[in-house]
Amino acid sequence: MTAASKPFREKVLPSTNSSWRFWRYEGTSIPFNWHYHPEYEITLTLNSHGHRYVGDCIEQYEELDLVFVGPNLPHTWCSHHSLDGQTQPVYVAQIPASWLESMTDTMPEFEGVRHLLALSKRGVKFSYGKAKEVLNIFDSMHTADPMKRFIGLMEVLKCMLEEENPVTLSSSSFSFTLKNDIANDKIEKVIQYIHDHYTENLTADQLADVAHMSTNHFHRFIKQRTEQTFTELVNQLRVGKACSLLINSDLPISTISDLSGFNNTSNFNRRFLQFKKCTPSQFRKAFSGKMSRKAAYAV
Template identity: 30%
Template sequence: MKPLFAIPGDKALEQRVYLVKEITQPYFSTEFHFHDECQLVYVVESAGRRIIGDNVEYFESGELIFVGSGTPHVWHNEQKYFEGKDKLQARSIAMYVSPDLLLEHLGPFGNISNVKAWLKKSQRGIQFYGNAKAEILALMQQMLQEQDLQQTISFITLLQKMMTTKEYRLLAGTNYVNLYSDKDQSRMDDIFKFIFKHFKRDIPLSEIAAIAGINVHSFCRFFKSRTQKSFTHFVNELRIGYACRLLQEKEMSMMELSVKCGYNNTTHFNRFFKKIKGKTPREYKKDVSQLG
């Protein structure tokens, strides 16, 4: 997958340390991609599945995530966003940061080793929560109304808050490494789009390998080398993420839930749920209810 020198459509970023803007579209870009710029995204209104590095999760309105330089990512909306029936929108506030220019401009002010270390850590993807999320979002909204020096002061304050808060979690695995190459782009796009559309049913390896245009053995090796997880595990993560969403929204039996998520029986569903989430579906439901 080809790394982009700058965010498409924002040539101004080539000369700037940062750029913040509001984005409103019928749906988010479906291209699984990476670029040199870091990206801070607050989802104002949207829902679907998100991939950051080797992390695969369900996303919805209200999440705030910083994606470091060179980390493959995509926010892929649910199918209903592409059908255009319910007038849904994908709205976000995004800030792009050039890590090279940031370090270059901060260098004359003193030791920047801590900034370098944080930028390296951010390549795993950082999700903020709690008071930190509220404070960072407030600064992003403030920057939209500011210009010049005042906006830069807010940016430095925001950067300091992201670097020092303890209210965050890292998304990609400790040993995640971006192994994508230029020729992977269209193939991985086709694979992910097909999986997102069909993950609730059984997807034979022969079928997904045909989508990729390679044989089954080559597909298994290719998919694991790029995502750093097996195809089966990837699909199970998608299904369990979907199950978590349903557990938060609806009351249904475990049998009904397992079928909706692509499992033929509750035994397999419970086993994969506990393996991925560390607790049973009932325990997860109880925890979510207590939070509410």
């Protein structure tokens, strides 16, 4: 990182049926991706080592690096390539600031979290022991439904609160001034276009025209700004629409596939499994079962 390096604003899209984002990234390295966003972020790296950049703090990190980053604090990890080809997983939880801060303001149970949020504005590193505890929670959250993931997030916050000696990273004198980001307007326009036209056969060329850039530049832009490929971004939004239809209608799955913008049911099933870790029919059955139990309790 040089003095001329300018962080870019990342667009965070919540996970399906969630008000926050939880995901697991896997690759043979973690690329330098100097960025910021208005959400709080909990990051846990596995099976990698390299350099961690948070504000004006640059440090080497090793296996199981657990860090809590506050809103609009520039950060990135940059790892060495795996010589043996093994993946380097990263768990990331990104929570809207207004949502998390409102709980500290209105719920006495969250009083202790207030201090943790204040520390996160400089970035907080936790011990190896706490990182192992959080790894177990994140592993269970990876295939969990939204409610269980929310409970897991509360467990992670509690775990971090119990850290005896949290280490702040960026100096107290570091400041980052938010500036108007023209590129942020472009990503907003692209996502809105996908929401408005998700049933159509969307192409990168088409969206590149919307963003007024070349197709090659558009692919790099989307990957950098959302940490997803263009195809993954479109499919995530389509799967979200499908979840709503599966929950709120009795339509056949083949019909829901068409209404969600997928070209065939087989492709729909593959993409749904990719994002939800279950098939559309399993998702509908599981949700129907929960609703039946709630009705029974209400009687």
